[in-house]
Amino acid sequence: MKALQFIGGDKAQVNELPIPEIAEDEVLLAARSVGICHSDIELLAGRYIIPFEFPVIPGHEWSAEVVRTGRSVKSLGVGDRVVGECVIGQDHFGFSISGAAAEFFVAKESWLHRLPDNLSWTQGALVEPFSCGYYATLRADNLDASDVAIVLGAGPIGLGVVAASARKGARVIVAEPSAHRAEVALWLGAEHVVDPTAPDLLERVAELTGGAGASVVFEASGRPEAMAVALEVAGFRARIVYVGIDVGSKAPAQLGLFQSKELQARGIIGSPGVWPQTLQFLSRSAVDLSPLVTATFPLAEGDDAIATVLDDPAQIKVHMTSTATL
Incomplete structure (x- = not known):
């Protein structure tokens, strides 16, 4: 699979990596839309608020499709559309834990929330910043x-x-x-x-x-x-x-x-405890956040997406998309 990696020295590159295995309580997800945040740029530069190690796959603003579930996963099934929280106890998804900027990635069932049917993949990847x-x-x-x-x-x-x-x-x-x-x-x-x-x-x-x-x-x-x-x-x-x-x-x-x-x-920092409420608000209020996305790249061109964020301050939100299937 293709994955965007930050490998140190302000360098981002798309590499070919194995599709990850999942544990009993985990879900394998196929990325559909992944946003780039200013904190990703800080991560690329080697700065973040908690310890991390290169290489790392970024991506904490995302929407994805469930393609495989562990044996103990009960609330989700193949084909479900989900988004996920990024602060996981002492770890941060997409920072100290490799994130969603890959064709396939792993998350715990407990981190995930179903994306309402009336929200697109693009809107799903905007849930984290909106929250x-x-x-x-x-x-x-x-x-x-x-x-x-x-x-x-x-x-x-x-x-x-x-x-x-x-x-x-x-x-x-x-x-x-x-x-x-x-x-x-x-x-x-x-x-x-x-x-x-x-x-x-x-x-x-x-x-x-x-x-x-x-x-x-x-x-x-x-x-x-x-x-x-x-x-x-x-x-x-x-x-x-x-x-x-x-x-x-x-x-x-x-x-x-x-x-x-x-x-x-x-x-305030982040959006602790309000993701279910946020998703209900977005779904019922009909807020369309998609105009925030000012550029979109295929995930295979993730390094170009990062370069666009770095080089063009006029961008509001740059997204990477994938249609990969198993």
């Missing part, structure tokens, strides 16, 4: 149609926040400099997009919120400057959720605003 945005809206404490939410950053996670917030009825404003990402944000339900690099950003937010500021702020860019601005665009008693990740960088922030505005803020 993070959806989880952010849950952590915003009863986000609903009474809220004005500002989303700072319209990358894949931020766009997931936009889609979930809009479907929950909130009025959504997005701060994003990219014209294409702004267009997708509006398509997903944002009412306005502002340029976070403009000198009149705070005035523009005040204008759009009637001077009140946002009742909910989602920081989804991971930029320290945006993390600081979140305090400034927040209204009185606003809830702030930090979704974007940055480790070690610094930016000046007006911390006194926490007290003067009586702000609440929390940081």
